[in-house]
Amino acid sequence: MDAALYDPAGGFFARAGGAGRVDGDFLTSVEVGSLFGALLARAVDGWWDQLARPDPFLVVDAGAGRGRLARDVLRAGPRCAPALRYVLVERSAGLRAAQAEYLPLEPAELVLGPAVPPEPDEEPVAVPGSGPMVTALEELPAGPALGVIVANELVDNLPFRVVERIAGDGWNEIRVAEAPASAAAPDGLPAFAEMALPADDGLAALADRLVEGHDIPVGARLPVPTALVEWLRSAAAMLRRGLILVIDYGAPVEELAARGQAGWLRTYRAQRPGTSPLEAPGSQDITADVPLEGLRRAAAGAGLSVLAEMTQGDWLRSLGVDELVEEARAAWHGRAVTDLAAVAARSRVHEADALLDPAGLGAHRVTILGRKV
Numbered sequence: 001m002d003a004a005l006y007d008p009a010g011g012f013f014a015r016a017g018g019a020g021r022v023d024g025d026f027l028t029s030v031e032v033g034s035l036f037g038a039l040l041a042r043a044v045d046g047w048w049d050q051l052a053r054p055d056p057f058l059v060v061d062a063g064a065g066r067g068r069l070a071r072d073v074l075r076a077g078p079r080c081a082p083a084l085r086y087v088l089v090e091r092s093a094g095l096r097a098a099q100a101e102y103l104p105l106e107p108a109e110l111v112l113g114p115a116v117p118p119e120p121d122e123e124p125v126a127v128p129g130s131g132p133m134v135t136a137l138e139e140l141p142a143g144p145a146l147g148v149i150v151a152n153e154l155v156d157n158l159p160f161r162v163v164e165r166i167a168g169d170g171w172n173e174i175r176v177a178e179a180p181a182s183a184a185a186p187d188g189l190p191a192f193a194e195m196a197l198p199a200d201d202g203l204a205a206l207a208d209r210l211v212e213g214h215d216i217p218v219g220a221r222l223p224v225p226t227a228l229v230e231w232l233r234s235a236a237a238m239l240r241r242g243l244i245l246v247i248d249y250g251a252p253v254e255e256l257a258a259r260g261q262a263g264w265l266r267t268y269r270a271q272r273p274g275t276s277p278l279e280a281p282g283s284q285d286i287t288a289d290v291p292l293e294g295l296r297r298a299a300a301g302a303g304l305s306v307l308a309e310m311t312q313g314d315w316l317r318s319l320g321v322d323e324l325v326e327e328a329r330a331a332w333h334g335r336a337v338t339d340l341a342a343v344a345a346r347s348r349v350h351e352a353d354a355l356l357d358p359a360g361l362g363a364h365r366v367t368i369l370g371r372k373v
């Protein structure tokens with residue numbers, strides 16, 4: 001999965017072709033329109049207040065793609081703007097290169113570093129009120145910082161391992177092997193096949209902890225979110241105090257086991273479900289629902305507390321999406337259809353429908369984690 005998505009020479013995100021575009025391979029809340037970013041800006045202001053309005057206040061947008069969410073948050077004019085240091089973190093070089101189209105990026109040392117020495121021989125200090133400033137990095141910045149990390153549809157793209165329950169409460173790992181040469185594609189590229197092997201002790205222990213207290217039937221498969229554990233540990237380590245917002249597809253392990261692999265492992269190509277993840281690696285997105293128990297356990301292991309868990313629909317309502325929609329509806333009905341403001345208002349109503357859809361984006365799981373808050 002890591003190679004298929006991120007290999008610099010042909011991984012799906014490295015190619016940056018469709019990823020993160022309205023006409024691309026998948027549609028996230030960010031690509032629906034600017035409403036999601038406007039609501040996130042409200043949440044960010046709430047967290048700034050909660051942290052006693054630090055300046056500088058770091059907001060890290062992890063898996064930032066082309067930077068559209070950052071642009072929408074900044075355009076919404078959050079109250080914290082004078083303190084805001086917004087850091088886009090994106091692994092794909094192609095997508096990082098596209099961010100400058102949306103945002104005025106500044107050098108990281110200017111945005112992250114305390115810049116001004118008060119007197120010769122003294123430690124540099126940050127200049128208050130110099131935000132908003134935006135920068136882009138390939139990896140999470142070094143901490144410790146006061147702020148929040150936002151991960152919208154990042155963690156379902158972090159590589160996971162796949163286990164299958166075998167008799168006697170054990171596990172096999174489902175690995176990817178090269179298929180016999182006779183199965184190779186006409187262009188000579190190798191074909192891949194599943195291979196079941198006994199899970200090593202470390203993976204079996206992780207899988208056991210993931211399903212603790214649940215009965216998983218023989219033959220059921222589950223994703224073990226190994227890269228998520230690493231990512232949350234690094235994210236927690238960069239926060240002196242702050243919050244981490246994780247929004248993604250997710251479900252309890254028993255539900256994932258019952259759905260079967262085809263119900264939690266998805267691929268996307270040109271905004272439609274793709275084919276087997278083993279087919280033409282690099283040509284499609286590969287994602288898996290996050291097992292909620294795995295997320296909670298990884299958070300606890302990283303020293304984070306779970307402050308809230310809810311659906312995206314409920315979270316956006318708590319941020320006032322309904323009143324924004326009512327305002328937009330009123331603006332739309334009061335104007336001529338050719339009026340630009342009316343068109344924008346009508347679009348906002350449709351965006352809200354998509355973001356709240358209980359059979360779609362509205363069902364995404366929102367988890368808010370805290371470090372020393």
Ligand SMILES: C[S@@+](CC[C@H](N)C(=O)[O-])C[C@H]1O[C@@H](n2cnc3c(N)ncnc32)[C@H](O)[C@@H]1O
Pocket residue numbers: 013019020028029030031062063064065069089090091092095138139151152153154157158231
């Ligand atoms: C599904 S896209 C979501 C983009 C954006 N957050 C949105 O909601 O539209 C996931 C993004 O995360 C990036 N990514 C994956 N692993 C990453 C990591 N460890 N650090 C930073 N970015 C990563 C991918 O390259 C991709 O651009």
